[in-house]
Amino acid sequence: MLRFLRKYSSSTGIKILYGLLAALFVIWGVGAVGGQRVDVVAKVHGETISRRDLDRAAALLQRRYQEVLKGQFSADLARSLDVRGRALDQLIDDALLRHEADRLGMAVGDVEVVDAITSMPELQEDGHFSRQRLEYVLQAERDRGEFEAEVRRNILFERLRNLVVDGTQVSDGEITERYRLDHEQVDLSFVRIAATDLAAGITLTDDDLEHYLAGHPESYRTPARVRLRYVAYRAADFEPQVEVQDGEITEYYELHKTERFTAPEELHARHILVTVPDGATEAAKSAARTKAEELLTKLRGGGDFAALAKQHSDDPGSAAKGGDLGFFPRGRMTPAFESAAFALEPGKLSDLVETP
Missing domain, CATH: 3.10.50.40 (Chitinase A; domain 3)
Structure with missing residues (x-):
């Protein structure tokens, strides 16, 4: 497929195809696979967080709340805790963490993950690591990979935190000021008046409405929408037709050696x-x-x-x-x-x- 596009890149048909694909990504702003729209709920340094990612993270977080609160967890409590909002915050934090770690050239190896897991206090029995306890933890997880991913995130976060806080000193005055801000209180009295009581005695004229609309046009503006048709090319459909030569592999390696295949000492x-x-x-x-x-x-x-x-x-x-x-x-x-x-x-x- 790549050779085909290179060979006929100057043809009118290929140029039209490029234009359609560019319009799809610029105007629509979301990916499409097999005609299915992938909703993007957030984008962090170019990394997208999809609605599916958010649904999965929210489900994992809600299950943890259910395990901690046992039978006291309810739909009303879930809404008050804003589980989806907290899950989205966690996904954004993870994306920021990965971006900063990549920028600094940080990576967590498998040996470090294994060492961290085998030294967890909750997985110890008679002073030694218990594989049976680990199995109990993994059985409680719907996604076994989530446990390992969380351990890897925690190690990475600890490294970044150490970079920030190592050598940092906080003075007694700063501690006192922070304590004052956290514990500051006010004595407040107020009168509550229902809006419906005031609205009954107010009459709005057409001039009033036009003046308000002129001052708040964005509140009533409908976002632009487009309708488009596109052709989806699935990589899996063309992979059997692609033959990668050793020279192409060498060329790709040389072009991306620094940023993808070189780890800093x-x-x-x-x-x-x-x-x-x-x-x-x-x-x-x-x-x-x-x-x-x-x-x-x-x-x-x-x-x-x-x-x-x-x-x-x-x-x-x-x-x-x-x-x-x-x-x-x-x-x-x-x-x-x-x-x-x-x-x-x-x-x-x-x-x-x-x-x-």
């Missing part, structure tokens, strides 16, 4: 940060270096890195996690730290690294 590291305030005296700098050297000596003597980081690291973002910085590519850390980290072999310790 990442490193997983821990660190213990010893800070020196700006303008510190030489004595203070010397004391900090002495402390760092003592910590390095303990580590080289077999000390527990995570325990020492929790006790001595000045990095508020990673200290509680045993100095764990997660995965990061080149270009994210300071040059001196990055050079030292990427030069290390797995499991090895670096010398002291001084950064600005």
Whole structure:
């Protein structure tokens, strides 16, 4: 099919076909397969969320509410919780998360998913991972792939969250201000007047109506509609006729090697940060270096890195996690730290690294 279109691309018939297909996607705004319209409820960075996606997400969310609330869940409660609205918010959040992860070159491997699942507290029995408990969880899921997808999303979200919050400090004044805003109250008195009581004494003239219409034309404007006819070409109907040559595969790979077939190099590291305030005296700098050297000596003597980081690291973002910085590519850390980290072999310790 591709060769046919290339060969006759200059013919009038093919140009008309291109025009019809372009009009279909530009004017209609939704895809069509087999004459069936696919409604798009949202679009996030070019990724569409269909009505079918929303129906499925809403059904999964409602089932979770039913499992938590047992017999107390009702249709009225579902409406008050706005299950579809919450499901749409979740789909949009997921799309934003995937877009940002792709932009940063982040990906969650199968090994990480397996490690996360086997370390879940609810899947442990006598201190060990229980496959039987996992099977119970999977049996409760209508879609087994949803459980794995949710674990993968959670890992990705945790990585992005760490990028944002690591190294972030909140002052006491900011905490006080936020508490004040969250707990601010007002003493309010009001009078309720039914609109029907006021409407009975009001008479609108034609001039009043024309003046209001002139000021609010968009409220009464009917969206433009089109009717069209189109020809749908299903890929499955033409796949048996297409023969992909090795040269075409090589050409496609070379054209898309950077964005589709190249993963940026990442490193997983821990660190213990010893800070020196700006303008510190030489004595203070010397004391900090002495402390760092003592910590390095303990580590080289077999000390527990995570325990020492929790006790001595000045990095508020990673200290509680045993100095764990997660995965990061080149270009994210300071040059001196990055050079030292990427030069290390797995499991090895670096010398002291001084950064600005």
